[in-house]
Amino acid sequence: MGIPFGYVLALSGIVVVLGMVCAVVRRNLIMILLGVEVMLNGAAIAFIGAALRWQQLEGQAFVLFIIAIAAAEVSLGLALIVYLYHRTGSLDPEDYKVLK
Amino acid sequence: MTAAGPADTTLLAAIMATGLPFVAFALILLLTRRRPRLSAGLSLTAITVSLASAGFLLVRHWGLARPIEHSFLWVAGGDVSVRAGFIIDPLSLLMLAVVTAICFLVQVYSLGYMAGDPGFSRYYAFMSFFAWAMTNLTLAATLLQLYIFWELVGLASYFLIGFWYEKFSASEAGKKAFVMTRCGDVAFFLGLLLILMHLGNLDIRDLNGAAAGRLPPAVVTAGALLIFGGIIGKSAQFPLLTWLPDAMEGPTPVSALLHSATMVAAGVYLFARLFPFFSLSPTALGVCLAVGTVSMLIASTMAMVSRDIKQVWAYSTISQLGLMIMGLAAGNYVAGVFHLTTHAAFKALLFLCSGVFIHAFHSNDMYAIGRQGGRRLRVPMACLVIAAAALSGIPPFSGFFSKELILGALADLPNPLWVAAGLLGAFLTTYYTFRLIFIILFPAKNGPETVHSQEINHSRNGGYQAMVWPLMVLAGVTVFLGFGEGEITRFLTAPSEAKPGASHHAWLPYAALGLGTAAIFLAWLEFGRRGAAQVGFVERMAPLHALFSSRWYIDRAYRWLLDHVVYRVFSRLCARNDQKVIDGAVDGLGHATAAAGGLMSILHTGMVQYRLIVVFVSILFMAIYFFV
């Protein structure tokens, strides 16, 4: 007998929450981006579990795209972080209060 | 409320009498400000038609047995229904005739008096406005309608008293008149509300008729006293009497029209209108009697020491109105109303004659008028003497008949105090009237006889004729009206709702005549004799002189009241309320908004992580909403 599908969803949820907390609490731009990656990882877990639950390949196809998107987004995001660091010399989001 | 022929013409005549002056007012104000002659023409046309309509109504309904009422439902809600419209009964017809006649004569007179004045059109506009308001007040069918026109008449008075508004004292006088009559009107309105609450409507006929059974006596007394408060204000009785002498700042025709014959008589008219209602409450009648007596006496004393010719007539008006109120409060309806009619004629005549003198000699001071040769203007002087004789109650002029009626009513009362007061008042009236006549007729020889040297910047002939012709009409009325007493009595009592007081005190006319003669003799001794010092016996007594000439310190009492009670307490409270509470609330709202913005700005640190928190929390809420 396999594990109930709810366990997979619970795992996914915990990972997503961990990612949210990391994005919100850490005072470093890079850690915010890291939190986003963790969240994407949690979503991917949920999709794979769903693919297995309903025995369809659609879920796995979606995970492929999650990975592709994550790659694109991280590269651009880190490029921006480098640029900001060169502009202002700081990676603390507290210092980016131009829109206050 | 019939739809037959006669009723239609009556209604039409009533509408024309009351509505045309308003049309004239509007037209003058809107269109013809720059064309004085056209404005005067419009106004005179309107008042002539009004006079003709009033005459027509009077003649047609002579001997009217039951009042005709044309009214429509105006305000209705719950238990309350107030009508509005016209009421045609002997009293209103008589008053309408008096009002329109005096308006007409004064407007003709003003053609001469106000000629050349820059505000000529405005003057005639306000005259028409007053005529409209006063005629509507006369024909008003319900108390609310009457109250509205009462206020409008007060507004017209304000306009006209302060007509020469560049003069500070004139605008102050207008303000004082308005505020003091307003105080009375508050009481009037409270009385209205009281009656409305208990009765459910404000029909005058209903009030006079069936209300006796439906209202409890306390309400009747309270209502009557409150309405009498309004009468005190409008008719300048004690204690609200000091506005009338100040109102003499207005042009003399205005004083003749408003402040002697018609507007201040509106108070007495209201009393007569509600006479059956007032009669239900002996307490109220007693208070009215007392107030009228006090006003009559103290105004007479004030007139005895005045140097200004118009002020003397102003005090005299207060005194005569007090006498009318005494007559009505003593229970004699015809006496009060008849004296109202005759007083309108001879008081207007007095003012208009004085106006001719003032216009010619540019001075209000009776000594100056006398010295400058007042008696050389023959027609005004003669009319002045006739009117003065009527005022003093000398036969065969009209004043004699009406005063006898009132004194007879006073003698009917159980307490002899009132008739004694009435006789004393008659004595004082004759004294101060003839003091003025003798000062003008026989000026003191010490002092230069200067002919008036100021130039008059408009032609005297045409204006003079316009001024003199109404004088003669009024003088004729004064001479002959007294003989119509019987007819008028029958006319007034045709509805047989009021009892004509049958008083047969044989000694009364002789007592009155004797006192009158004595007063004339005293005045002649002090003022008219050759070589007289022209100083009255009162003026020799300094404390009395001070008391009378400062209006019994009433003005000073008002000043003290204003300064120490109203300004120091109420105004200060209101100002403080305005600053601290109202401004504070509004400013506080602004400050609170700014502070809230400051609070909000803490959230808007621009830091991205707070925004992320907001995003995640909203996802949480959405999850709750959709799935739980």
Next chain:
Amino acid sequence: MTLFNMLFFAIAALIVVSTGIAITRRNLVHAVIYLIFGFFGSAFLFYLFGSPFLAALMVIVYAGAIMILFLFIIMMLRVESPEGRLFPPRQMLPAALFAAAYVVIGGLLLANDPSAAAPLVEASTEPAAFGRYIFTHSWLAVEMASLLLLVAMIGALLVGKRPVKEDEE
């Protein structure tokens, strides 16, 4: 307790623990390393749930490229470890609150959902079958994903270009 279940719990524990440690590291390099462990765990999980191709892709792309990119940037920028409080309370308290709320509500949802109790049936996908599926059913998405990667590359090149050293204030 089958092998499948035991493996699942072990891998789940690995993922959760390593991710949890990763987000609380002061040193950024340590955080990235722990996260790589977490991604390895994810890869195991994907293989367990029957998609070996995606497991390999996770290792190659996610753990192998993205996290290495993170390391590059961290070392290039010479990021110091932050001093002071790691979790400032101004942000920690709301985060803890909504995290707790999420967990509670998620738990409630899962407990009440009948379809969540269905057991998983083991299966596995051949990469070839997966590829065939991709290119027949979602080829457009594949093309767009490749275009997106091209755009990201161009964007990263542009943004990361050093500004020309002319007048630098």
